[in-house]
Amino acid sequence: MSRDSRWLLPDGVDEIIPPQAQVIERLRRRLLDVITTWGYALCMPATIEFLDALVSGGGDDLELQTFKLTDQVSGRLLGIPADMTPQIARIDAHRINADTPTRLCYIGPILHTRPDKFAGSRNPLQLGAELYGHAGIESDAEVIALMVEVLAAAGVGEITLDLGHMAIFHGLAAAAALDAEREGRVLDVLLRKAVGELPEVLAGVAPATAACLSALLSLNGDASVLPRARQAFAAAPAQVQRALEDLEQLVSLLAQRCPHINVHLDLADLRGYRYHTGVMFAAYTLRMGRAIAWGGRYDDIGARYGRARPATGFSTDLKLLATLAAGAADAPSAILAPAGTDAALLAAIADLRAAGEQVIQALPGQTGGPREMGCNRTLVSRDGRWHTVPVA
Numbered sequence: 314m315s316r317d318s319r320w321l322l323p324d325g326v327d328e329i330i331p332p333q334a335q336v337i338e339r340l341r342r343r344l345l346d347v348i349t350t351w352g353y354a355l356c357m358p359a360t361i362e363f364l365d366a367l368v369s370g371g372g373d374d375l376e377l378q379t380f381k382l383t384d385q386v387s388g389r390l391l392g393i394p395a396d397m398t399p400q401i402a403r404i405d406a407h408r409i410n411a412d413t414p415t416r417l418c419y420i421g422p423i424l425h426t427r428p429d430k431f432a433g434s435r436n437p438l439q440l441g442a443e444l445y446g447h448a449g450i451e452s453d454a455e456v457i458a459l460m461v462e463v464l465a466a467a468g469v470g471e472i473t474l475d476l477g478h479m480a481i482f483h484g485l486a487a488a489a490a491l492d493a494e495r496e497g498r499v500l501d502v503l504l505r506k507a508v509g510e511l512p513e514v515l516a517g518v519a520p521a522t523a524a525c526l527s528a529l530l531s532l533n534g535d536a537s538v539l540p541r542a543r544q545a546f547a548a549a550p551a552q553v554q555r556a557l558e559d560l561e562q563l564v565s566l567l568a569q570r571c572p573h574i575n576v577h578l579d580l581a582d583l584r585g586y587r588y589h590t591g592v593m594f595a596a597y598t599l600r601m602g603r604a605i606a607w608g609g610r611y612d613d614i615g616a617r618y619g620r621a622r623p624a625t626g627f628s629t630d631l632k633l634l635a636t637l638a639a640g641a642a643d644a645p646s647a648i649l650a651p652a653g654t655d656a657a658l659l660a661a662i663a664d665l666r667a668a669g670e671q672v673i674q675a676l677p678g679q680t681g682g683p684r685e686m687g688c689n690r691t692l693v694s695r696d697g698r699w700h701t702v703p704v705a
Contacts, residue, residue, distance in 0.1 A: 325428045325435035329632070337438070337635045340467060341420060344440060344631070347466045351459050353418040353442045358400035360421075364392040366617075367399055375399075375588065378425045393424045397439055398626065399614065405445045406618040414446040420631065434632065441608070441628030445615070448623035450559050453592045453610060454566035460606050460627040461571045464596060467634040469605065473575040474567070475595045477582045478560055479609070481542075483590075484552035485525050489518045499526065503581045506530055525549050533579040536564050542580060559592060585609070592625070600637055605629060647671040648701055649688040652679075661692060661699035 322328065329337055345355065363384075368376040378395035394400060397419050405415050418441065425435045442459055444452045457474065464472055482503075486496050495514070502510045508530055515523040528545040532538050539561050546553050564576060585593065591610030598605055608627030615621045650662050652675045665672045673686055683691050683704045690701045 323435070325425075327434060327436065327632075333635065336638065337631060340635055340638050341440070341631060343466055344463050344634075345418070345420060347463055348418045348442050348459065351416070351442075351455075353416040353444075353459075356401060356404055356417050356419045357421065358394065358397055358404065358419060361391050361393055362400065364390040366403060367392040367394055374585070378427065380424050380426055395423055395425050396628075397421065397423060397441065398443065398611070398628070399617075401441075401443050401626075402445075402614045402624060403618050405443070405622065405624075406615050406620040410620070411446070414444060414452070416442070416444050418442040434630065437630040438632050439628055440631045440634075441626055443624060443626035445622045445624050448612065450562045450592070451566065452623070453559075453625050454563055454570060456608060456625050456627055457563075457567060457594055458570040460594075460596060460608065460629075461574055463629070464606060464634070468638040469598050469600070469634070471573075471575075471598065472605075473577055473597045474571075475582060475597060475604075476560060476563065476576060476578045477580055477593045478556040478591060479583065479589045479593055480556035480559075480591055481546075481553050481580055482529070482583050484550045484556065485522060485529075487552075488550050489515075489522045489526065491518075500583055503529055503583060506581065521548055525553075529581040533581065534577065536576065536578070538578040538580070539564070556591070563592060594627075598637065601633075605633060605637065645687045645689045647673055647686070647688040648690045648692055649683040649686055650674045650692040652677045658692075658694075658699060665692075665701070 349355065364379070364381055368379055375395060380393040380395075382391050382393075383389075384391045401417050401419060405411075405417065409415055409417075420438070420440045423437055423439045425437070428435055440463075442456065444456055461472065461474075464470075482500070486499070491499060498514045499511075502514050503526075508527075511527050511530075515526060518526070525546055525548075528542075532542050532545065539557060542557055546557065560578065564578075567574070567576060582593070582595075588611055589609040590612045593607075593609035595604040595607040597603075606627055606629035608625070610623075610625040612623045613621065614624055648665060648670055650658065650672050662672050662674060672692070673688060675686075683689070689704050691704060692699055693702055694700075
């Protein structure tokens with residue numbers, strides 16, 4: 314690396330400097346305060362873990378996104394988390410180990426090998442909440458309602474909620490007796506909504522089951538999708554029928570809890586299918602052309618830690634929300650105090666700081682005055698007392 318390029322960061326990696334860092338920190342505090350009022354306790358997972366704890370059972374996508382290195386102490390492979398959800402599941406299983414429903418939240422940096430859904434960044438600041446120990450659709454509704462409130466607190470008011478259910482595809486794939494390789498091909502076609510390729514990838518599948526899989530592509534829209542899905546999947550396995558019941562109940566609960574949001578169903582939107590086991594959701598806004606928060610149910614995740622518990626949750630990227638948040642960094646509101654160690658001066662500075670003021674004490678011979686230092690007031694001595702005065 315040449316000397317002139319040593320200041321560059323890797324592609325897709327960014328850092329936050331003033332004043333944006335202040336915006337993000339203020340937003341972090343506000344959103345965590347919202348989440349904790351719902352009873353979600355804050356966790357601070359490790360910044361590095363053994364690789365098998367991070368990616369085992371989490372799906373190929375998660376493993377590909379995880380940076381790996383060798384532990385110089387144990388010789389084992391380590392991973393830098395690409396998603397905090399497995400870490401929170403481990404904490405629930407082995408550090409908390411409760412039988413009652415457990416609500417946990419988190420905020421911290423993660424790292425991706427490649428830019429992904431987090432606004433193209435490889436070092437998102439992941440904020441999320443997880444609910445463990447309850448299998449009912451009511452916990453999914455709670456997590457979604459919390460996500461909606463978090464987005465509102467971030468200044469994102471009008472959102473569209475995209476809903477799906479992984480068990481519909483799993484049930485149909487099992488009925489079609491698809492092996493892993495063929496299931497992946499069908500999934501790829503559905504994600505790309507490549508209608509013309511379906512007959513080829515479904516060749517040999519029983520006509521009734523193939524028709525159900527094909528119907529997934531047309532089952533998207535408002536709540537009227539669900540009666541159409543009932544008709545299309547009338548002969549589908551019980552697993553599919555239960556998933557439709559889940560979605561019907563969830564739409565009803567959300568109409569009561571979040572009546573102001575737009576709900577959109579898309580039964581072919583199966584991103585993260587190796588990870589999720591039930592309801593999946595994502596939040597969108599017209600102000601951005603990609604999801605701004607996402608989540609779903611992943612009941613199998615605790616099994617890797619020896620204690621499977623029902624689980625549902627959501628996450629987002631705090632840096633992404635900061636770009637949408639109402640307001641900007643505060644205008645300069647600091648006080649520039651003169652250099653010196655006079656006892657009365659130091660006492661005045663201490664009193665101002667104790668009152669919540671930002672006071673910057675000048676250094677002897679420094680360059681720059683109040684405005685250059687980001688100050689809108691100065692501390693001056695008058696009649697033997699120290700006073701703050703506005704910068705002219």
